[in-house]
Amino acid sequence: MEAKSIEDVRELATEDIMSPWKLAWRRLKKNKLAMLGLYILAIMVLLSVVGPLVSPYTMEQMDLSNIQSPPSLAHPMGTDEVGRDVMTRLFYAGRISLSVGLFAVVISVVIGSVLGGIAGYYGGFIDSLIMRIVDIFMSFPFLPLLITIAAVMSDWKVPPQYRMFVVMILIGILSWPGLARIVRGQILSLREQEFMQAAEALGIRDRRKIFRHLLPNTYASIIVSATLDLGSAILTESSLSFLGLGVTPPTPSWGQMVQVARDLYTLQMQPWLWIPPGICIFLTVMAINLFGDGLRDALDPRLKR
Amino acid sequence: MELLEVKGLKKYFPVKGGFLSKTVNYVKAVDGVSFNVKQGKTLGLVGESGCGKSTTGRTILRLYEPTEGAIYFEGIDIVTLDKEKLRAKRKDMQIIFQDPYASLNPRLTAGEIIGRAIDIHNIARGKERQRRILQLLDVVGLKREHYNRYPNEFSGGQRQRIGIARALAVNPKLIVCDEPISALDVSIQAQIINLLKDIQEQFHLTYVFIAHNLAVVKHISDDVAVMYLGKIVEMAEKDELFLRPQHPYTAALLSAIPIPDPSKKHSRIRLEGDVPSPINLPPGCRFATRCPERTSICDEVEPDLIDIGGHMVACHHRR
Numbered sequence: 001m002e003a004k005s006i007e008d009v010r011e012l013a014t015e016d017i018m019s020p021w022k023l024a025w026r027r028l029k030k031n032k033l034a035m036l037g038l039y040i041l042a043i044m045v046l047l048s049v050v051g052p053l054v055s056p057y058t059m060e061q062m063d064l065s066n067i068q069s070p071p072s073l074a075h076p077m078g079t080d081e082v083g084r085d086v087m088t089r090l091f092y093a094g095r096i097s098l099s100v101g102l103f104a105v106v107i108s109v110v111i112g113s114v115l116g117g118i119a120g121y122y123g124g125f126i127d128s129l130i131m132r133i134v135d136i137f138m139s140f141p142f143l144p145l146l147i148t149i150a151a152v153m154s155d156w157k158v159p160p161q162y163r164m165f166v167v168m169i170l171i172g173i174l175s176w177p178g179l180a181r182i183v184r185g186q187i188l189s190l191r192e193q194e195f196m197q198a199a200e201a202l203g204i205r206d207r208r209k210i211f212r213h214l215l216p217n218t219y220a221s222i223i224v225s226a227t228l229d230l231g232s233a234i235l236t237e238s239s240l241s242f243l244g245l246g247v248t249p250p251t252p253s254w255g256q257m258v259q260v261a262r263d264l265y266t267l268q269m270q271p272w273l274w275i276p277p278g279i280c281i282f283l284t285v286m287a288i289n290l291f292g293d294g295l296r297d298a299l300d301p302r303l304k305r
Numbered sequence: 306m307e308l309l310e311v312k313g314l315k316k317y318f319p320v321k322g323g324f325l326s327k328t329v330n331y332v333k334a335v336d337g338v339s340f341n342v343k344q345g346k347t348l349g350l351v352g353e354s355g356c357g358k359s360t361t362g363r364t365i366l367r368l369y370e371p372t373e374g375a376i377y378f379e380g381i382d383i384v385t386l387d388k389e390k391l392r393a394k395r396k397d398m399q400i401i402f403q404d405p406y407a408s409l410n411p412r413l414t415a416g417e418i419i420g421r422a423i424d425i426h427n428i429a430r431g432k433e434r435q436r437r438i439l440q441l442l443d444v445v446g447l448k449r450e451h452y453n454r455y456p457n458e459f460s461g462g463q464r465q466r467i468g469i470a471r472a473l474a475v476n477p478k479l480i481v482c483d484e485p486i487s488a489l490d491v492s493i494q495a496q497i498i499n500l501l502k503d504i505q506e507q508f509h510l511t512y513v514f515i516a517h518n519l520a521v522v523k524h525i526s527d528d529v530a531v532m533y534l535g536k537i538v539e540m541a542e543k544d545e546l547f548l549r550p551q552h553p554y555t556a557a558l559l560s561a562i563p564i565p566d567p568s569k570k571h572s573r574i575r576l577e578g579d580v581p582s583p584i585n586l587p588p589g590c591r592f593a594t595r596c597p598e599r600t601s602i603c604d605e606v607e608p609d610l611i612d613i614g615g616h617m618v619a620c621h622h623r624r
Contacts, residue, residue: 194408201366202425203395216412301455
C-alpha cells in the first residue's frame with residue numbers, strides 16, 4: 001500500500017495530535033476537586049521537604065525552659081513535654097509518614113498488579129499457584145505477626161533508622177493480595193475480549209500484551225485501590241509506631257505524634273500537640289483520595305466531562 | 306495463484322467435566338474443511354450460526370490452534386511455524402471482527418489503535434508513523450480530527466472503519482472478515498461493504514468473507530462455500546452457486562433470501578427438524594435430520610465433498 005497513496009496524502013501538521021497522557025492531563029485539569037487534592041498534596045510534600053531546612057530548630061533540640069508551652073511567636077505550634085518545637089517535628093514527621101505510605105503503596109501496587117496480571121493472563125496452574133499464595137498472605141493475622149517481628153527486631157537491636165524501612169516493606173508485602181485479586185479478575189475478563197484477539201492477530205508479544213493493553217484497562221481499580229491503601233498505610237504506620245514496631249522516638253511520625261492524645265490531660269489541655277498532626281493526616285488522606293478519584297476519571301475515556 | 310490453501314482443517318474444543326475436569330468429549334466446531342483462495346479473490350463463507358464459520362476463520366489465523374490439518378499461506382504451512390516465525394507471518398494475515406464495540410481497546414484513541422499495530426512490526430516511527438496513521442484514517446474514510454477520539458465517541462460504522470484501518474496498518478495480504486457488517490445498521494452496511502471492495506482493489510487484498518447474509522456474500526464474493534455443522538457442504542463459483550444450488554441445504558438457504566418485489570411469488574423451502582449437536586454427530590450425513598430428500602443411505606454413510614463439474618457438493622443424491 002506504501003507505493004500507492006503516500007504521495008497523494010497532503011502534508012499533515014502534527015502539532016494538534018496529542019498523546020493519551022496529554023489528553024488525560026487536560027481532562028484532569030478540568031476537575032477542580034482533583035486539582036485541589038493535587039495542590040494540598042504538593043503543599044504537604046513541599047512543607048515536609050523544605051520545612052526542616054528553614055526551621056530554626058532541629059527535630060531533637062530541646063528547649064527546657066519552654067516545656068509544654070502553648071503556641072507562641074517563637075514556637076508557632078507550641079512545644080512538647082521535653083520542649084521540642086512541634087512545628088519542626090511536624091515537618092520531619094511528614095517526611096516519614098509520606099514516604100512510608102508512598103513506598104508501602106508502590107511495593108503493594110507493583111507486586112499486586114504484576115502477580116495479578118500474570119495469574120489472570122496465563123491462568124491454569126500458574127493462576128492457581130499465585131492465588132493460593134494470595135490466600136496464604138490474606139490469612140496471616142496482621143497484628144500478631146507484626147508484634148512478633150517487633151519483638152525480634154528489638155532483640156536483634158535493629159537501629160531505629162532502619163526500622164522505618166522494615167515498616168514500609170512489611171505494610172507493602174502484607175497489602176498486595178487484595179489488589180492482586182482485583183487485577184486478576186479484571187484481566188480474566190479482558191483477556192477474552194475481541195480487541196485482545198485483534199492484538200494477538202497482529203502478532204503482539206505476551207509482555208507487551210499484558211503491560212500495554214491489559215494492565216492499562218485495570219488502571220481505574222489499581223488507582224482507587226492504591227489511594228485507599230496510601231491512606232491506610234499512613235494510619236497503619238501510626239498504629240505500628242504505637243506498638244513500638246514503627247518509627248521510634250525521637251524520630252517523629254504523624255501517627256506517633258497523635259498518640260500523645262491517649263493521655264487525657266494532653267487531650268483536654270494541650271490540643272496543639274495532637275491537632276496539627278491529626279489535621280495533616282486528615283488533609284493528606286483526603287487529598288490523595290480526591291486526586292485518585294480525579295485521576296481515575298481522567299484516565300477513563302468513557303466518562304465525559 | 307493460490308494465496309491460501311486449507312487442507313482437512315479440524316478444530317475440536319474439549320468439553321471438560323467430571324472429577325479433576327477431565328476431557329469427556331469434544332465439540333467438533335470445524336471438522337475437516339478444505340478450500341483454496343486465489344490471490345486477490347474473495348471466498349464467501351456462509352452458514353447458520355454455530356456452523357463453525359467463525360471458528361474456521363480464526364483457526365486459519367491460528368488464533369485458535371488447529372486440531373488437525375494444514376494451512377498453506379503462500380505455500381508455507383503456518384500450522385508448523387514456531388511462535389516467533391508465526392509472529393512475523395501475522396503481518397500478512399489480518400482479521401476484521403464482527404463486533405465493532407468489543408474489538409477496539411476502549412482506552413486508546415483511534416490514532417493509537419492504528420499506531421500500536423504499526424509499532425508491533427516496527428513499520429514506521431516518529432513523524433513517518435504519524436503520517437501513516439493519518440493516511441490510513443483517510444483511506445478508510447475517517448477524518449484527521451478523529452485521531453484523538455476514543456472508540457466510545459464513534460458510531461458503529463466509524464468504529465468498524467477503525468478496525469479496518471488497524472488491519473490495513475501492517476500491509477496484510479489476506480484479511481479474514483468475520484461478519485464485519487452484521488452488527489451494523491442496514492444503512493451503514495452498504496458503505497462498509499463498498500469500502501471493503503475499494504480497499505481490496507487498492508491494496509490487492511484477498512478476503513475470506515464470513516457472513517450469514519447471502520445477499521452480501523453474493524455482492525462481494527468470487528467463490529462461495531456453504532458450511533453446515535463444521536463441514537463444507539457445497540462450494541462453487543458465486544454465480545454458479547446462486548443460479549444452480551445443488552445441496553438441499555443451499556437450496557433452502559437461497560430460498561430464504563427475501564425478494565424485493567411483492568408481486569413475485571415467494572416459494573420458500575422450510576426446513577423441519579433440529580440441528581444435531583456438534584458434540585454428538587450422526588454417523589451419516591450431518592444434514593440428514595432436516596433434509597427433505599433423505600433416504601436410507603443418508604443415515605449410514607457420510608457424503609464426501611465431490612467435484613461434479615466446477616461445483617463441489619457433499620450429497621449422495623447429486624452425483
